[in-house]
Amino acid sequence: MQYITYLKANTVEDAVGKLHGAGDNAVILAGGTDLLVGFNSHSVDPSTTIVYIGEIETIKAIKETEAELLVGSMVTTTQLAESPVIGRYAGALQQAAQESAGPQVRNRATIGGNIATASPAGDLITALYALDASVTVVGTSGSVRMKIGEIITGVKRTSLSKDQMITEIIIPKKSPGSESAFEKIGKRKAMTISAASAACQVTLSKDQKSIAEIKVAVGAAAPTVVFAHGVEDALRGRAIDDQLVKDVSKLAAEVINPITDQRATKWYRQEVVPVLVYNTIMKAISQVQKAGGVA
Amino acid sequence: MKLTIRFKLNGKAVSAAITPEMTLLTVLKDVMLVNSVKRACVSGECGACTVIVDGKAMNACLILAMTIEDKNVETLENLGAPDRLHPLQKAFVEMGASQCGFCTPGFIMAAKAFLDENPDPTEEQIRVALSGNLCRCTGYVKPVKAVQQAIQEMKDIESGLTPVQAIQGAARIMQGHSAEELNIQIH
Ligand SMILES: Cc1cc2nc3c(=O)[nH]c(=O)nc-3n(C[C@H](O)[C@H](O)[C@H](O)COP(=O)(O)OP(=O)(O)OC[C@H]3O[C@@H](n4cnc5c(N)ncnc54)[C@H](O)[C@@H]3O)c2cc1C
Ligand code: FES
Ligand code: FES
Numbered sequence: 001m002q003y004i005t006y007l008k009a010n011t012v013e014d015a016v017g018k019l020h021g022a023g024d025n026a027v028i029l030a031g032g033t034d035l036l037v038g039f040n041s042h043s044v045d046p047s048t049t050i051v052y053i054g055e056i057e058t059i060k061a062i063k064e065t066e067a068e069l070l071v072g073s074m075v076t077t078t079q080l081a082e083s084p085v086i087g088r089y090a091g092a093l094q095q096a097a098q099e100s101a102g103p104q105v106r107n108r109a110t111i112g113g114n115i116a117t118a119s120p121a122g123d124l125i126t127a128l129y130a131l132d133a134s135v136t137v138v139g140t141s142g143s144v145r146m147k148i149g150e151i152i153t154g155v156k157r158t159s160l161s162k163d164q165m166i167t168e169i170i171i172p173k174k175s176p177g178s179e180s181a182f183e184k185i186g187k188r189k190a191m192t193i194s195a196a197s198a199a200c201q202v203t204l205s206k207d208q209k210s211i212a213e214i215k216v217a218v219g220a221a222a223p224t225v226v227f228a229h230g231v232e233d234a235l236r237g238r239a240i241d242d243q244l245v246k247d248v249s250k251l252a253a254e255v256i257n258p259i260t261d262q263r264a265t266k267w268y269r270q271e272v273v274p275v276l277v278y279n280t281i282m283k284a285i286s287q288v289q290k291a292g293g294v295a
Numbered sequence: 296m297k298l299t300i301r302f303k304l305n306g307k308a309v310s311a312a313i314t315p316e317m318t319l320l321t322v323l324k325d326v327m328l329v330n331s332v333k334r335a336c337v338s339g340e341c342g343a344c345t346v347i348v349d350g351k352a353m354n355a356c357l358i359l360a361m362t363i364e365d366k367n368v369e370t371l372e373n374l375g376a377p378d379r380l381h382p383l384q385k386a387f388v389e390m391g392a393s394q395c396g397f398c399t400p401g402f403i404m405a406a407k408a409f410l411d412e413n414p415d416p417t418e419e420q421i422r423v424a425l426s427g428n429l430c431r432c433t434g435y436v437k438p439v440k441a442v443q444q445a446i447q448e449m450k451d452i453e454s455g456l457t458p459v460q461a462i463q464g465a466a467r468i469m470q471g472h473s474a475e476e477l478n479i480q481i482h
Contacts, residue, residue, distance in 0.1 A: 041338070103409070
């Protein structure tokens with residue numbers, strides 16, 4: 001009987017070398033919470049070479065520079081859920097992490113694995129779109145930086161080649177007067193994959209009376225996470241108005257392309273996405289106002 | 296091709312001859328013959344296979360065993376024995392939080408990892424800590440109450456009440472009497 005090959009990488013360079021050496025059979029193993037579900041449900045091709053990146057110390061930390069948060073690809077969902085720095089500068093990502101899976105999975109699941117899985121229901125991904133995140137990818141041909149939306153190309157598809165790995169996620173620190181929020185809905189409260197989700201980042205004007213800048217992302221309602229540009233355009237520069245936000249959130253239904261699956265029907269997704277969009281926008285606005293001392 | 300992995304199991308250095316596609320669940324259950332770890336969904340959904348790895352609760356079914364080299368793995372066997380149960384085990388028995396018992400080791404290990412980091416949690420925090428575990432018999436009220444009773448007993452043991460007094464007091468609080476009414480001091 002032939003078995004799979006298991007290789008442990010000690011550094012990013014080591015991982016890339018091992019991936020290159022294994023060619024088409026290479027598979028990166030991070031937390032394993034997506035990969036092992038697959039291994040357990042159908043037998044693994046024995047020619048597979050697993051390259052384990054979980055012992056590479058340089059990709060396990062959350063760091064900050066003056067302008068950016070640098071999140072290593074092996075940072076776990078638990079780390080994101082608990083980190084004060086993530087809470088301060090990337091609220092949507094923290095909320096998405098807190099609402100992902102259950103404690104046992106969160107302790108193992110990683111941000112790099114969430115991106116590379118490229119599920120339209122990836123909660124961290126939805127938040128990363130709204131936060132305008134970029135990703136550093138390292139391969140034999142060097143290191144490239146791209147936007148989160150450029151690496152994810154379709155349902156469970158990325159632009160990564162077999163010898164490339166995600167090493168870092170870069171999130172611009174929000175400006176003062178800005179907050180982000182995330183909300184999801186699923187079949188039950190805990191341990192649920194999103195039937196639909198929304199994340200936004202809102203920057204208010206100095207007087208906190210109008211919306212200066214806004215980004216809105218919707219998850220689990222199209223082949224990839226999508227931006228609701230119609231909602232953004234309709235709110236940019238406008239005075240804060242609950243009814244207006246409610247009305248224009250309906251525009252989000254136009255950019256999604258939902259399917260009916262075991263988690264929700266197409267109709268339900270069309271109805272619920274505007275509600276999630278409205279909720280996250282109002283949540284972000286009220287957080288800015290709270291931080292700025294306006295009731 | 297058999298490989299050897301070395302790790303710590305319940306404080307003891309062990310080694311096991313395994314094949315590279317085995318999960319930690321398979322190694323614990325089928326190679327090391329650890330009884331408490333249960334195999335059910337093998338997809339991370341139910342928590343019956345929960346063990347503690349380097350202080351954190353994890354699903355053994357989603358861990359490739361090779362990645363456990365040099366780590367500390369803790370299972371229910373490390374907690375207590377029938378004649379000296381851990382407060383969590385005792386509380387699960389006394390509160391009726393265990394019926395068929397299949398899910399119980401997983402619940403207790405999830406609770407143990409959580410209480411090691413948060414000795415004085417709110418009820419909501421306990422619910423979140425147990426949200427990765429499914430039980431088809433008792434529901435979710437009794438396991439939460441059992442964890443609360445165990446916390447109370449651990450505090451009482453620390454404060455010098457005998458375990459019997461402590462349990463009686465805790466059980467009465469669970470039945471709806473207040474601590475003041477029973478003249479029990481909660482620290
Ligand atoms: C019970 C359960 C509940 C879940 N609930 C949620 C949920 O609520 N929300 C959610 O979003 N997800 C959920 N998930 C999915 C999963 O936990 C996440 O997608 C997780 O972030 C995956 O990370 P990982 O490290 O475990 O990935 P792995 O399984 O290790 O890898 C996943 C894929 O990414 C590749 N990969 C991993 N790291 C890298 C890297 N650095 N560079 C390039 N490729 C890489 C792997 O080769 C593999 O193809 C759940 C999973 C389970 C089992
Ligand atoms: S058997 Fe591992 S979570 Fe169900
Ligand atoms: S006691 Fe039977 S599944 Fe929980």
